[in-house]
Amino acid sequence: MSRRRGELYRDPKRGKVAGVCAGLSDYFNMELWLVRIIFISAVLLLGGPFFIVAYIACWFILEVKPETLPNQSKTETVNTEKPIEVKSKVWQAGEPPRRALHDLKEQFDRIDGRLQAMEKYVTSPEFTVSREINKL
Template sequence: MSRRKGELYRDPKRGKLAGVCAGLSDYFNMELWLVRIIFISAVLLLGGPFFIVAYIACWFILEVKPDALPQQGMSDKNSAERPIEVKSKVWQAGEPPRRALHDLKEQFDRIDGRLQAMEKYVTSPEFTVSREINKL
């Protein structure tokens, strides 16, 4: 997402119809499905004709994203390949909730084991003797 501030393009490669929602998702750094839901909700709840006309206007006004244009000499196979994007936010990681819960449980179990080992050492006579020796 290396774009300069103020650049809004439509992205027909990622779009269903003309790529306007895909371009807006890139511009606002939002998930594409969320932009689509917001647009459809706006059409249904706030007045369909205005948003539909606005979509069509954006379709004609906005330029196609430069890297979305097909390059000469590239086969369809290469143009379909897109670099894998790693999502950085926790809720975007794609890890199922059960797996995330299992991972957290494992971490807490390890921490609990370490805490029990420390407690066992601190309450042992060995710790008391070692502490008394260190006081001398």
Template sequence: MSSVKRELFRDPKRGKIAGVCAGLSDYFNMELWLVRILVITAVLLSGGPLFVVAYIACWFILDTKPVTQAHKTSSAYSSQDEDPISVKFKVWQKGEPPRRALFDLKERLTRLDTRVQSMETYVTSSEFTVSREINKL
């Protein structure tokens, strides 16, 4: 498991009012519609003022999402900086659709297989043996 530092930001591009719910959905890795329903339910069940004040406070306190934190497309992977493929198992979790995730996984495994084949070709070549013998001297 990788320990990626997550930060809470507002995302006004995906938000309806100020992007607080969109930021919360990114932070907790939940679908945006579910976060909105939870916030509306909390406002209605609590009488309103507490969560409305908390939303407005988050609006002013939270920074907007930087451009570098924007959602990366799954086809833009490089060999050094690969994002993990996340498949949503439940409807409220965010992630790649299963078909796309399997396609991306197949592409990554094909690239990995090609790299392993090229390493195997080099290791079994006479060039590698000569180079290893020279390094031993």
């Protein structure tokens, strides 16, 4: 996932069928399960034959992910260990639903407070005077 965006490969080692979704997850730096869900949803909701044909085409067109990257020497191999990632999203961290709901409510309350303060300022005479001065 540390490659520059521009190299799209299939990754059959991580893939279920041909590694196309695994390659797309590396390319877009997304979780593999999320790419699979998006693909399956697209097949079911947007038109199955098109996406299935596109998947098969990618299967034949895309090259298999090389063991060494182009900028490495032949003796160096790619680190196959998965890097440790800190999950920062609520749905990734395994936070209990009640806590997640409480956190979201706090965020919405803060946003609502800021929105109310902006509304109060925009409807105040101070805003009108400031706008008239800026027009001069």
